Amino acid sequence: MNTPIVFPLRSRFSWRAAASALTVSAGLIGSAHAAPAASAVVVPVVTVQAGTTALGxxxxxxxxxQRQATVAAQIGGTVQALLVKAGDAVRAGQALAHIDGRSASADLSRGDAAVAQAQAQLDNARLNAERTRELRAKGFVSQAAQDMADTQLKAAQAGLREAEAARSQAALARGFTTVTAPFDGLVQTTLLEAGDLAGPGRPVLTLYAxxxxxxxxxxxxxxxxxxxxxxxxxxxxxxxxxxxxxxxxxxxxxxxxxxxxxxxxxxxxxxxxxxxxxxxxxxxxxxxxxxAGAAALSVPASAVLRRGELTAVYVVQGSQFVLRAVRSGASRGGAVELLAGVKPGERVAQDAVRAGLAGAVPAAAAQ
Known part of the structure; x- marks a missing residue:
């Protein structure tokens, strides 16, 4: 059996209130749709005109x-530790980073062994040359045998010098496992982190005085x-x-x-x-x-937008602004000389900051 639903008497007033609320909401929605037209930012424009050039x-x-350097690794290996960060003050000779030196240490050990081997060969060649000389004096060996012994001695001496040079190079390479500061200064930026792979000539950080x-x-x-x-x-x-x-x-x-x-x-x-x-x-x-007195293009200083290395103006194209890079010259009396980027007669936004806002339109286009 269906039970009829009975609304209290006051409910009809609630329905009327709800209908009124819906009507008000519809009005608000309609006004919201119309809001963008009213929120347009109208920016006055000026015409690029020719004036007189400033004396400069x-x-x-x-x-x-004036003094800056990019400090680079001189050997290959993993960066074990980066000891500084951007902004740190460092002294000349201070350690900046450590590079894995196990390969360099192994090369040095190999160089030590090569020097020991070359020294033993030299000692043997020297003894052989001395014995051959004594035997030659007694007439037991020929002059050719003595010449051969002397030649082997010279070769052994050269081999020792070569091994010592290789060892010195290995020792120098092991010293490169610690990257040091070339002069007193500040760390401008770091280019490697701990765990990165360094290589000969790869920058580690930049430093400046x-x-x-x-x-x-x-x-x-x-x-x-x-x-x-x-x-x-x-x-x-x-x-x-x-x-x-x-x-x-x-x-x-x-x-x-x-x-x-x-x-x-x-x-x-x-x-x-x-x-x-x-x-x-x-x-x-x-x-x-x-x-002086020659024609030059100029606009008010407020029309020029400067953001870092960018210098630009907002040029009117149709009913909107378009940002265009320019090259500016001297500033005199609230006006900026424009050397390139615009032509005489073109219109630009008088306020470059407002022209960059969303919905900005030229004053003439808004009428």
């Missing part, structure tokens, strides 16, 4: 240690003459200030692929500077001043 130019560079740093910049070949005759060089320090290098050197060769000339600028002591940091290098004065 700037390039991106990188800090390097922190006291002397330099800025390295690649100067385009088209600006090499202007850089050579610049009257003032400056490097931007990590704190934002500009410092003059102690000395500078331009390598005499040009990179055949990049068509750049490497400049090395030795820096004074800088607080917070470390190898690998990106810096700006400024070349001022010289014949570059003759270009």
């Amino acid at each position: 130019f700037e390039l991106d560079g990188q800090i390097q240690a 922190p006291g002397a740093l330099r800025a390295v910049v690649q100067v385009p070949a088209s600006r090499a003459a202007a850089a050579q005759t610049a009257t003032r060089l400056q490097v931007q320090a990590p704190d934002g200030g500009w410092v003059a290098p102690v000395r500078h050197t331009a390598l005499p060769t040009t990179d055949p692929v990049a068509q750049t000339v490497e400049w090395r600028l030795d820096l004074p002591a800088l607080s917070g500077a470390a190898p690998g940091q990106s810096v700006r290098v400024r070349f001022e004065g010289g014949p570059v001043a003759a270009n």
